[in-house]
Amino acid sequence: MRKMSVDYSLYLVTDSAETLLRGRDLVEVVKAAVKGGVTIVQFRDKTGETGELVRVAKALHAVTKQYNIPLIVNDRIDVALAVGAEGVHLGQDDIDLQIARKLLGDNAIIGVSVSSVDEAVRAAKGGANYVGIGTLFATSTKVDTKSVIGTAGVKKVLGALSAMDEKVSAVAIGGVNLSNVQRVIYQSKASFKALDGIAVVSAIIAAPDPTKAAKELKGLTRQPPAFAVANVQNGRKVKGYQALIQSVPAVVKMLGQARPLCHNMTNLVVQNFAANVSLAIGASPIMSSNGGEAADLARLKGSLVINMGTVTPDGLEAYIVALRAYNMHGGPVILDPVGAGATRTRRDAVNRLLSEGYFDMIKGNEQEIKSVLGEENLQQNGVDSGGSALTDNDRARLAKKLASRERNVVLMTGPTDFLSDGERTFAVNNGHEYLGKITGSGCTLGTTVASCLAIQREDKLLAALSGVLLFEIAAEHAGLREDVKGPGTFVPAFIDELYHITKQTAAGNNGWLAASKINEMELSLEGAVECADKSAFSMWVPEIQKHFKLEDGPYEIAVVGIESHICVTQTTIDLLANGHKVYVLADGVSSCNPQEVPIALDRLRKEGAVVTTSESFLFECMGDAGIGE
Ligand SMILES: Nc1ncnc2c1ncn2[C@@H]1O[C@H](COP(=O)(O)OP(=O)(O)OP(=O)(O)O)[C@@H](O)[C@H]1O
């Protein structure tokens, strides 16, 4: 086989099903698709006779050779060899990778289907050139839900691959089409590795015009989705809440000036309350659960709240229509997964919504956020927040975990609220206990932050923080009023105070913000505070392992200590073997016998650790002289 450089960006997988081809010739369809920009073709036919497979593969190869792109044959090494194809693609149950390599040689492109971190790591170690990660979404042809891993699953696999020495390319497969391709690329991205391409079947093979479909898909893979507005200020996210809080008055002021539309697809309980809260803060509410008018509303530059409080089957379909319309226009969408942990119907609805579109923000109480994270054995008793057995750090970590998984902002409510965009995580300690004694406080907080998101799209965490402070400090003001005797009298007073604060801010009086109680959560340092006694030389003991679960990482870990050739060496090797990236700080390790140090460092370098100095490491972490730290 001749060696070929590979562009994986638009990977076409063929399907000879008559329902997709509708009388057209597969080779002609592929030719049209390649003309439109397909960069690699996999011939996949599970049923054909060998002679027929060879005939079609030969014809397909003539097409791909003309465009100088590779032809990969699914599963059938004999067919690949017979036509001189550039490679093969193997499923988990197909022939062993090592045997395929032996038969096809070093130049062959060998790909493997994977649906988990373990499978991907095995494929990479086994010498695969690329992995096909999936199934992304359940489709009518693929309903085996066990292997449906969504963008979150793809991201996990990419994260694990990024920590490996073996260089392996990655494409994602399963239900990718024009409406979701940009989101798939955006949400799948792990910290250090993005997809090299997307694999498409029916979106091209079944398209009436495969050239046009391929061209459009290719165009979309090259531009970020409309909702991915630059999430930065002056080239970098504003770090630290002291800096962030200074921008809050401008957001609140802008609410009254811009009067953003806030489209609520919300539950039957809070319609009126949410509309009044929205008006009080200067936004313009519309309560509409009719999917048919969502496309028109999405053009009006507002935001959308999808609140599943009283979800119905028809309602769910309407949410999806609206979600897609807002995603297309880049209008911010917030998901309020009310009661997500209470019933199977609601858990399914959340999963469906997450697979159908992008949410700029997810807001829920602790049980709801846990349920969205897929925590098993969770039974929520209703829609309201219950107590929590977790520490603040654990709760902040939940918000951060979901935000980094979805690449959005998460607001987790309760007596203390936690906000995270996956990088910055804050706890807000404002509010009033009466908010926990009235219905719809979480729902109307959702409407408030959605209104802020409509006018502050660049830094979504700032929008969330602005909404939370406005809402909760207004509640504190209301709670202090003499005319407020309990939850009943609290509600109208609360609406009044939202109105007053918004008016004061418009007039330049920001004194109310002095009441804000915010803590920045330094979660990344958490692993360092565990003190574990050990007799093992390696520090990779259960007390430490629990902080570095591969599914939450992989982590970048700096190792320092004594002795370099014993504990440091064994710890580093264990961390590497468990998929993490390790920095060994040469000026932070020592041995009683100094001659040991260079030998140990040399070995660790060869094992795959980055051996560097503390100064180099710290400056690399910060990356920019503009950072205060
Ligand atoms: N005890 C409390 N003290 C201060 N603030 C509170 C308290 N309980 C709730 N809140 C505030 O109320 C708002 C809603 O949070 P909560 O977790 O009660 O929502 P929820 O249970 O989803 O509400 P609902 O389902 O009724 O809409 C948040 O801003 C939160 O900070």
Ligand SMILES: Cc1ncsc1CCO
């Ligand atoms: C009480 C209630 N039931 C469904 S939605 C809702 C409003 C608070 O979430």
